[in-house]
Amino acid sequence: MSSICFRSASVKVEMFGVFILRESLKRLSFVRQAHPAVRRTTRRSFASSSSSRRQLNEPLSGAKFPRVGGISTMMRLPHQTDTIGLDACYVGVPLDIGTSYRSGTRLGPRQIRYESFVLGPCNYTGAAPFESLQVADIGDVTLNLYDLKKSCEMIREQYAAIVANGCKPLTLGGDHTLTYPILQAIKEKYGPVGLVHIDAHDDVADTMLGEKVTHGTPFRRAAEEGCLDPKRVIQIGLRGSNYSPPNDLYEYQKEMGFQVVPAHRCWHKSMEPLMEKVRNMMGDGPVYLSFDIDFIDPGLAPGTEV
Numbered sequence: 233m234s235s236i237c238f239r240s241a242s243v244k245v246e247m248f249g250v251f252i253l254r255e256s257l258k259r260l261s262f263v264r265q266a267h268p269a270v271r272r273t274t275r276r277s278f279a280s281s282s283s284s285r286r287q288l289n290e291p292l293s294g295a296k297f298p299r300v301g302g303i304s305t306m307m308r309l310p311h312q313t314d315t316i317g318l319d320a321c322y323v324g325v326p327l328d329i330g331t332s333y334r335s336g337t338r339l340g341p342r343q344i345r346y347e348s349f350v351l352g353p354c355n356y357t358g359a360a361p362f363e364s365l366q367v368a369d370i371g372d373v374t375l376n377l378y379d380l381k382k383s384c385e386m387i388r389e390q391y392a393a394i395v396a397n398g399c400k401p402l403t404l405g406g407d408h409t410l411t412y413p414i415l416q417a418i419k420e421k422y423g424p425v426g427l428v429h430i431d432a433h434d435d436v437a438d439t440m441l442g443e444k445v446t447h448g449t450p451f452r453r454a455a456e457e458g459c460l461d462p463k464r465v466i467q468i469g470l471r472g473s474n475y476s477p478p479n480d481l482y483e484y485q486k487e488m489g490f491q492v493v494p495a496h497r498c499w500h501k502s503m504e505p506l507m508e509k510v511r512n513m514m515g516d517g518p519v520y521l522s523f524d525i526d527f528i529d530p531g532l533a534p535g536t537e538v
């Protein structure tokens with residue numbers, strides 16, 4: 233998602249599912265060992281019986297239908313209104329009434345879909361998710377944009393239905409408030425999950441302007457309600473100015489046992505050792521991935537919120 237340039241507001245991309253994470257990590261290591269042509273052949277021969285029987289969706293090719301046309305779905309995948317038969321689904325949450333600064337992320341899902349038209353089904357790293365997963369775009373959840381708490385309840389209810397059959401949601405946001413009700417729904421089905429949170433901010437405030445539910449509080453609320461497995465939580469990329477001196481930073485995370493990797497610990501070095509650590513931390517349990525566009529330097533992704 234980092235290739236998407238979205239200028240007007242911050243955008244969260246959320247992914248859930250240990251299967252997807254494990255598969256993509258496997259492929260990232262596999263790609264170093266084989267030429268793409270060899271790898272394609274090999275992977276097809278390993279296709280599971282269920283996926284080889286199924287007709288899997290593919291993003292509509294720009295060679296078959298003009299990129300500027302077609303239905304405006306994520307990656308030009310088919311649209312369906314439920315998750316029947318899906319391993320994973322793209323779903324938008326056009327919410328921005330939980331933000332403390334610049335609004336506009338309600339336009340995020342629509343804009344991410346627009347920018348995704350140029351994406352193909354695989355790339356040079358060897359990632360080819362549509363060869364083994366059935367994926368579709370199920371559109372956006374409905375919200376009440378005049379009532380944040382009501383919207384959270386609506387998100388939780390709709391995500392409970394989305395994950396009920398095991399489908400893994402790939403969420404296009406939307407401000408970070410939305411992660412709290414999604415994690416509530418996921419906990420109902422899977423119990424506490426690991427969390428890989430990539431962001432400039434930790435989003436574990438207790439309150440903002442006296443409110444418990446905001447874009448700066450989702451992970452504290454989720455932890456309080458047992459949605460997270462604290463020993464499998466890692467926050468990567470935190471940076472910027474703070475209200476506390478350096479020695480007092482991350483008190484909450486220390487108390488909870490969360491791992492924190494500030495941005496300056498990522499500079500000028502390979503991320504491979506860190507990713508190895510993340511893989512070991514997460515193990516075989518369910519994992520939720522939350523990616524905030526402001527993890528990317530504003531020089532490359534300007535105009536985000538906070």
Ligand SMILES: [Mn+2]
Binds near residue numbers: 432433524526
């Ligand atoms: Mn952020």
